[in-house]
Amino acid sequence: MKISERKLxxxxxxxxxxxxxxxxxxxxSRQKVDQHFGSARGMLIYGLxxxxxxxxxxxxxxxxxxxxxxxxPKHISDLEECAAVYCNACxxxxxxxxxxxxxxxxxxxxxxxxxxxLSGLKQELDGDPKGWLARAIKQNQLLVAQASSxxxxxxxxxxxxxx
Numbered sequence: 001m002k003i004s005e006r007k008l009x010x011x012x013x014x015x016x017x018x019x020x021x022x023x024x025x026x027x028x029s030r031q032k033v034d035q036h037f038g039s040a041r042g043m044l045i046y047g048l049x050x051x052x053x054x055x056x057x058x059x060x061x062x063x064x065x066x067x068x069x070x071x072x073p074k075h076i077s078d079l080e081e082c083a084a085v086y087c088n089a090c091x092x093x094x095x096x097x098x099x100x101x102x103x104x105x106x107x108x109x110x111x112x113x114x115x116x117x118l119s120g121l122k123q124e125l126d127g128d129p130k131g132w133l134a135r136a137i138k139q140n141q142l143l144v145a146q147a148s149s150x151x152x153x154x155x156x157x158x159x160x161x162x163x
Contacts, residue, residue: 007078008058019047020125021136022056024079024103025114026087030058033112037087037105038072038094045082046118048125053118072097079103083136086117102139104132 025044026035035041045057059078061071072094079085084104098105108117124133 006060006062010055010057018049019140020049021083021133021140022047022081023118023121024082024085025117026085027114031114032110033086033088033108033114033117034110035087037075037085037090037098040075040087043075043078043085044114045079046114048118048121052122076101076103083140084132086112086114102136104136106132 023046025033025046026037026040026042027033027044028035028041030042030044041061043057043059043061044055045059046053047056061075076094076097079098080101082103084106085098086106086108088110089107090098090105095105121133124130125137129137
């Protein structure tokens, strides 16, 4: 059996609900954005919160004989809770699929430092977010509200059941 990816999930030091949003970076160096989305050899996923950010996941894809188009569903499913993915390039089919999954592709110059991007995002979050970032925050707030509403409904149902 050939391994197609290695994934390291870092247990966050805070509750998942405390993150404003999660963003991904297409990277092989783990320090700079240096990959095309579809053919990325690695992804880092960070969660942004009030005090800064935390690394949540590091994904490493191995070489395979499949085409970039065949890799897209796996790459996108790995980013299911992310608001955006930073990469050097992204094809039209990938952009369409990312947007269908509420993930905003952000093209940056090759070699852009990941921590610089995170600092910029944090500053924008602390100020007045615009564009995709404002939409992502609203989407995240809706998801958190729906989850807490669903939890409250389950609690009420449990209380209404006969013991």
